[in-house]
Amino acid sequence: MYFWENYFFVTRSEENYIKTIFHLGDNSSDLVSTNAIAEQMDTKPSSVTDMAKKLAEKGFVNYKKYQGVSLTDFGINTALSIIRKHRLWEVFLVEKLDFSWDEVHEVAEQLEHIKSEKLIDSIDALLDFPKYDPHGDPIPSKDGKFMERHKQLLSDMALKTEGVCVGVKDTSAAFLKFLDKNRIALGNTIKVLEKEDFDQSLHIQMEGKELHISHQIASNLYIKKND
Amino acid sequence: MYFWENYFFVTRSEENYIKTIFHLGDNSSDLVSTNAIAEQMDTKPSSVTDMAKKLAEKGFVNYKKYQGVSLTDFGINTALSIIRKHRLWEVFLVEKLDFSWDEVHEVAEQLEHIKSEKLIDSIDALLDFPKYDPHGDPIPSKDGKFMERHKQLLSDMALKTEGVCVGVKDTSAAFLKFLDKNRIALGNTIKVLEKEDFDQSLHIQMEGKELHISHQIASNLYIKKND
DNA sequence: ACAAATTTTTAGATTTGTCTAAATTTTAAT
């Protein structure tokens, strides 16, 4: 990847756009709108248009006027490399520096832009090649492959079924802190005991104890069903 | 230092100027010239003038037209905080990720700009609060204090005196690789056996073996004399 | 299908950090 770090310079701003387009595109191949990008990045649509042209010129996106943008293969690879760095740094912060999962995002947003292939590969090795980040999101490998776990929202699980909590949908500090306070953590075994029709809240069994949780919470927790 | 990371925003460019002014100022309180800064940073004197005004406005330097700049106390603290980060990251790269001492500078130049007090303090703790970086330079503590070792250049040592190699003056990759190739490393015990008047080269004893080194090399190695 | 609402783009301006070329100040030399 000599190419990357030297010949083809990508600015921090470009990287942030590419990452955002990747997340909004959500592996479907349809176009992402200027407005959606602007809203997500807290910027103006006109700024997005300018950047869309630049990214198209550099080969990261296909841009159709008035339609939106989609990442090229090159753009997807670039996005995956940034996401890989972001998530590996998050694991590093939690595993090696005892950050809590609600503190890692901000710092990883900075660290993901550090340009050194050797650095991130060494971090990967130091962490023993983790497959998931502290929020349960998959970490792309060096060659851009990653395994999306077969998982479902707790709110979508059938009565009496059991599984392991493997991820969060909402990664806001507020939600993560709430989970900590209620001893809900990744790896916990959860069984749906009862569903309340009225407000769609759930009675669950988690690690032995019984718990009542709102729909809002249940619809932001990912569960991997037991085989 | 809440102040720092939020209220008072320092750009990466400003940080690089502050760092350069600190190094050129070399703890003497006299002014650093525009030209010197420009040369060191591979930029133009006119650019330095512009930045000098901005840094003065923000309180980092005292700027006297046609005379030069010197850091204020605030500027010195800022410089020490950047240098602290740079050197701690260098130790991290060597100690935890097995980088060699000639590979760390480039990456540390990027990492030193990451803004998170918790991050750098955690790295500091992880490394067990090192006092010196891989090149033997002192690491400022959180409150900006650091101990400059009592040391001298190998080329300035008297005949028959002995000491420990504690640092390098030239930190270029070329020099560091040369030292590696010749098994010269920090911590080695060195004794001056003979000095050649003609070219000022030295015969030394290092860790048992005898070695002939040029003045160029000897004048870039720091030795701490044995008590 | 057509007018209204929404989305997107264009045009022109701003900020940051840089440059070149010209003007000014300081330093050095005789």
Add this chain to the structure above:
DNA sequence: ATTAAAATTTAGACAAATCTAAAAATTTGT
């Protein structure tokens, strides 16, 4: 003490990334 040389600053320009306001295209509602 003048003048020549060197260093420094000013003025004006440029690229990147952003903004606002206005224009153009698309979508929506009836």
